[in-house]
Amino acid sequence: EAQVTQNPRYLITVTGKKLTVTCSQNMNHEYMSWYRQDPGLGLRQIYYSMNVEVTDKGDVPEGYKVSRKEKRNFPLILESPSPNQTSLYFCASSSRGSDTQYFGPGTRLTVL
Amino acid sequence: GQQLNQSPQSMFIQEGEDVSMNCTSSSIFNTWLWYKQDPGEGPVLLIALYKAGELTSNGRLTAQFGITRKDSFLNISASIPSDVGIYFCAGQLYSTDKLIFGTGTRLQVFP
Numbered sequence: 001e002a003q004v005t006q007n008p009r010y011l012i013t014v015t016g017k018k019l020t021v022t023c024s025q026n027m028n029h030e031y032m033s034w035y036r037q038d039p040g041l042g043l044r045q046i047y048y049s050m051n052v053e054v055t056d057k058g059d060v061p062e063g064y065k066v067s068r069k070e071k072r073n074f075p076l077i078l079e080s081p082s083p084n085q086t087s088l089y090f091c092a093s094s095s096r097g098s099d100t101q102y103f104g105p106g107t108r109l110t111v112l
Numbered sequence: 113g114q115q116l117n118q119s120p121q122s123m124f125i126q127e128g129e130d131v132s133m134n135c136t137s138s139s140i141f142n143t144w145l146w147y148k149q150d151p152g153e154g155p156v157l158l159i160a161l162y163k164a165g166e167l168t169s170n171g172r173l174t175a176q177f178g179i180t181r182k183d184s185f186l187n188i189s190a191s192i193p194s195d196v197g198i199y200f201c202a203g204q205l206y207s208t209d210k211l212i213f214g215t216g217t218r219l220q221v222f223p
Contacts, residue, residue, distance in 0.1 A: 004154075035213075040121070040215060041115070041215060042115060042116075042118070042200060042213045042214055042215040042216045043155070043200065043213040043216075044115070044213070045210065045211075048210065058210075090154050090155070092154075099143050099145055099157075099160050099204055099211075100157050100160070101157070101211060103154030103155050103156070104154050105152075105153055105154050106152075106153070106154055
């Protein structure tokens with residue numbers, strides 16, 4: 001089954017404790033992206049990747065890092081999480097040039 | 113960062129009623145998309161629009177690409193309880209993979 005998976009689905013952590021949210025897709029998509037969803041603000045792009053080893057900042061990249069060492073994986077790293085990073089995070093992927101982005105199920109992160 | 117203005121922010125309607133929502137932008141887009149997010153899940157694409165003035169249907173859903181390329185509309189006819197969720201518009205700039213999302217419309221349908 002074609003899908004985007006994220007882990008963990010739920011995470012509660014404390015300020016400053018490094019964490020990684022994994023994202024994996026099995027559709028051989030070139031383009032992958034991370035979004036955060038906050039009430040009243042919709043989905044805002046954090047980082048995106050056009051292909052392996054090619055990443056770039058989205059609209060709200062501060063406090064986040066990503067890497068794209070393999071085509072299928074696009075982990076999101078929070079080196080020193082802060083409470084304002086409490087949010088619902090989505091990973092998405094698509095074929096190059098396609099308008100159809102496939103979203104993962106989301107990761108709800110709470111930073112205390 | 114750029115965002116699209118989507119309205120209304122939320123709607124509470126009775127089953128069987130029709131629903132309209134819209135999205136506006138100060139930028140011109142070459143593609144307009146409408147997504148639905150069910151509770152606890154990621155957004156799923158409903159309709160894609162590629163030409164100014166285009167009107168496209170998907171079952172009870174109809175969406176239009178505004179003539180100015182700066183807006184789009186989504187209508188849902190004869191709503192049913194499973195229409196509940198958050199609806200997002202998204203604009204895509206020409207020759208990019210980047211989507212700009214609207215702020216979302218939360219729809220509640222009462223039996």
